[in-house]
Amino acid sequence: xxxxxxxxxxxxxxxxxxxxxxxxxxxxxxxxxxxxxxxxxxxxxxxxxxxxxxxxxxxxxxxxxxxxxxxxxxxxxxxxxxxxxxxxxxxxxxxxxxxxxxxxxxxxxxxxxxxxxxxxxxxxxxxxxxxxxxxxxxxxxxxxxxxxxxxxxxxxxxxxxxxxxxxxxxxxxxxxxxxxxxxxxxxxxxxxxxxxxxxxxxxxxxxxxxxxxxxxxxxxxxxxxxxxxxxxxxxxxxxxxxxxxxxxxxxxxxxxxxxxxxxxxxxxxxxxxxxxxxxxxxxxxxxxxxxxxxxxxxxxxxxxxxxxxxxxxxxxxxxxxxxxxxxxxxxxxxxxxxxxxxxxxxxxxxxxxxxxxxxxxxxxxxxxxxxxxxxxxxxxxxxxxxxxxxxxxxxxxxxxxxxxxxxxxxxxxxxxxxxxxxxxxxxxxxxxxxxxxxx
Amino acid sequence: xxxxxxxxxxxxxxxxxxxxxxxxxxxxxxxxxxxxxxxxxxxxxxxxxxxxxxxxxxxxxxxxxxxxxxxxxxxxxxxxxxxxxxxxxxxxxxxxxxxxxxxxxxxxxxxxxxxxxxxxxxxxxxxxxxxxxxxxxxxxxxxxxxxxxxxxxxxxxxxxxxxxxxxxxxxxxxxxxxxxxxxxxxxxxxxxxxxxxxxxxxxxxxxxxxxxxxxxxxxxxxxxxxxxxxxxxxxxxxxxxxxxxxxxxxxxx
Numbered sequence: 121x122x123x124x125x126x127x128x129x130x131x132x133x134x135x136x137x138x139x140x141x142x143x144x145x146x147x148x149x150x151x152x153x154x155x156x157x158x159x160x161x162x163x164x165x166x167x168x169x170x171x172x173x174x175x176x177x178x179x180x181x182x183x184x185x186x187x188x189x190x191x192x193x194x195x196x197x198x199x200x201x202x203x204x205x206x207x208x209x210x211x212x213x214x215x216x217x218x219x220x221x222x223x224x225x226x227x228x229x230x231x232x233x234x235x236x237x238x239x240x241x242x243x244x245x246x247x248x249x250x251x252x253x254x255x256x257x258x259x260x261x262x263x264x265x266x267x268x269x270x271x272x273x274x275x276x277x278x279x280x281x282x283x284x285x286x287x288x289x290x291x292x293x294x295x296x297x298x299x300x301x302x303x304x305x306x307x308x309x310x311x312x313x314x315x316x317x318x319x320x321x322x323x324x325x326x327x328x329x330x331x332x333x334x335x336x337x338x339x340x341x342x343x344x345x346x347x348x349x350x351x352x353x354x355x356x357x358x359x360x361x362x363x364x365x366x367x368x369x370x371x372x373x374x375x376x377x378x379x380x381x382x383x384x385x386x387x388x389x390x391x392x393x394x395x396x397x398x399x400x401x402x403x404x405x406x407x408x409x410x411x412x413x414x415x416x417x418x419x420x421x422x423x424x425x426x427x428x429x430x431x432x433x434x435x436x437x438x439x440x441x442x443x444x445x446x447x448x449x450x451x452x453x454x455x456x457x458x459x460x461x462x463x464x465x466x467x468x469x470x471x472x473x474x475x476x477x478x479x480x481x482x483x484x485x486x487x488x489x490x491x492x493x494x495x496x497x498x499x500x501x502x503x504x505x506x507x508x509x510x511x512x513x514x515x516x517x518x519x520x521x522x523x524x525x526x527x528x529x530x531x532x533x534x535x536x537x538x539x540x541x542x543x544x545x546x547x548x549x550x551x552x553x554x555x556x557x558x559x
Numbered sequence: 560x561x562x563x564x565x566x567x568x569x570x571x572x573x574x575x576x577x578x579x580x581x582x583x584x585x586x587x588x589x590x591x592x593x594x595x596x597x598x599x600x601x602x603x604x605x606x607x608x609x610x611x612x613x614x615x616x617x618x619x620x621x622x623x624x625x626x627x628x629x630x631x632x633x634x635x636x637x638x639x640x641x642x643x644x645x646x647x648x649x650x651x652x653x654x655x656x657x658x659x660x661x662x663x664x665x666x667x668x669x670x671x672x673x674x675x676x677x678x679x680x681x682x683x684x685x686x687x688x689x690x691x692x693x694x695x696x697x698x699x700x701x702x703x704x705x706x707x708x709x710x711x712x713x714x715x716x717x718x719x720x721x722x723x724x725x726x727x728x729x730x731x732x733x734x735x736x737x738x739x740x741x742x743x744x745x746x747x748x749x750x751x752x753x754x755x756x757x758x759x760x761x762x763x764x765x766x767x768x769x770x771x772x773x774x775x776x777x778x779x780x781x782x783x784x785x786x787x788x789x790x791x792x793x794x795x796x797x798x799x800x801x802x803x804x805x806x807x808x809x810x811x812x
């Protein structure tokens with residue numbers, strides 16, 4: 121399953137268009153270097169452990185050209201409603217690689233929330249210090265692609281000791297096919313606190329889109345971040361995302377990645393716990409239907425001692441969908457007193473759907489507590505029988521059981537509005553009339 | 560007469576692809592009466608209960624089950640429930656993420672035609688009455704179905720559901736086992752609250768103790784997959800005094 125080897129349509133021409141926008145020389149040089157890395161790095165194949173069960177052809181870049189802006193600047197009803205419903209202090213909307221809306225009324229002093237291009241002009245040193253620190257071209261074919269070609273972008277900086285009360289967030293949407301790449305850089309300074317949401321969504325449009333999303337998270341000592349990635353693209357999109365974080369001493373990251381949309385979606389969630397006392401709570405939720413193909417790749421990298429990470433990924437599959445979960449815990453030599461846990465559970469709602477779960481441990485220290493576990497199976501017959509014995513039809517019983525299954529994740533989400541929205545999306549996928557109220 | 564009873568007629572059944580467990584059960588519970596079904600372990604009491612409720616892990620080979628004269632053998636478990644049957648499980652399952660209140664609303668609405676959903680006030684009154692009959696705290700209805708419940712709380716929940724759903728016939732499968740005397744009294748109080756002209760119940764129990772609090776109209780003894788003896792409530796006391804050995808001898812087990 122070898123894919124394209126050279127992609128002229130994505131290469132130098134696309135880069136020229138980007139770098140002609142007055143970007144600083146160092147960035148232009150980084151982009152060119154990343155493009156060279158992209159070109160010299162082979163596409164992953166199923167022989168690569170991290171891509172073993174990925175249906176690579178569904179992430180193909182063949183025939184795609186860089187998206188040159190949206191067809192229209194319309195935000196779309198869906199996003200408009202989401203913004204109206206949210207209590208966010210600041211919102212950006214990216215469409216076709218351009219920023220079409222930027223609204224922020226941030227009460228807290230010194231907080232920066234803007235697109236990356238503006239940030240490069242207004243806060244050049246700050247951006248230069250952190251950009252590419254967590255996701256760079258050396259990390260593989262798709263990281264190189266994103267490092268070369270990202271456009272628009274979002275930059276968030278919360279200064280030392282500042283706690284941002286309400287969430288900030290960006291929507292990424294599209295109305296035409298091609299290749300697009302977005303990048304989010306979130307820097308939370310010492311003892312600062314933030315909630316941030318990245319949401320990917322679109323109404324169905326003509327053509328096929330490959331979207332590459334990279335999120336770089338830098339948490340300094342004692343910083344706290346709740347980060348949510350919510351992927352709900354229309355079905356003509358392939359979504360390849362990398363969410364990566366560096367956690368300094370005593371910092372805490374709560375991440376939630378939700379995969380509901382797109383034709384094929386791969387989400388890599390990786391964190392390096394670099395300082396003692398760092399904590400990462402890692403939640404993931406997915407619901408694949410009508411032949412969708414999802415990948416979740418996670419890395420809990422314990423580089424420091426006395427750090428803790430706890431991962432729970434749960435998902436349901438129906439209508440010949442496929443899921444690959446591949447999660448690894450790495451504990452470096454010297455990272456004593458590590459607590460690291462990993463759980464993946466898949467619920468198969470029909471026998472045409474398939475889930476592969478590959479948990480792995482690599483432990484280089486001797487005084488640690490680590491565990492991993494995974495299960496994949498259908499709805500439990502005794503549960504179904506119990507619910508039906510109370511008069512619930514087979515469909516409603518299944519609906520209740522899926523909701524209950526995912527509740528273990530949703531119950532740990534500390535953002536009620538996000539939880540409510542995700543539950544609505546799940547209900548819509550289950551699609552049983554008469555059970556619309558929140559279960 | 561057959562219009563007003565739960566009738567089990569010459570029922571033979573086995574585990575799907577497995578051994579035969581029931582070998583011709585005959586048992587009738589008229590509406591308005593409470594019967595006890597007793598017998599040693601492995602006699603087929605719980606199997607009978609699950610088969611009546613439509614557990615897909617068993618297969619009926621011969622005989623029939625009739626509710627008010629109509630066979631329910633071909634009905635799915637949910638259709639049987641809507642026909643007025645209720646099974647209080649010996650081991651109620653846990654369903655995380657669904658509150659008791661929401662679950663019961665779904666169950667009640669499943670019994671009503673579409674567009675005629677139970678009203679909010681009516682629903683909460685029903686719930687409150689049931690909770691009060693069981694001396695329970697009202698906050699219980701917001702808890703997820705059996706999640707983190709003790710054994711006794713699960714049994715109490717089974718009776719709570721019975722009171723809210725108001726079936727015509729209920730089978731209580733060892734609802735008393737594992738309960739201390741206080742919990743037993745509470746459960747009995749709930750069942751007695753459900754008693755009435757339009758309600759028939761079959762109490763499956765291992766011990767005569769429950770029958771001190773719910774006095775049965777009749778007692779049946781099951782052994783070796785059949786009902787081998789039926790009699791008035793005194794039969795339960797006799798059983799308690801003499802144990803089950805004489806029954807095993809009687810059926811040659």
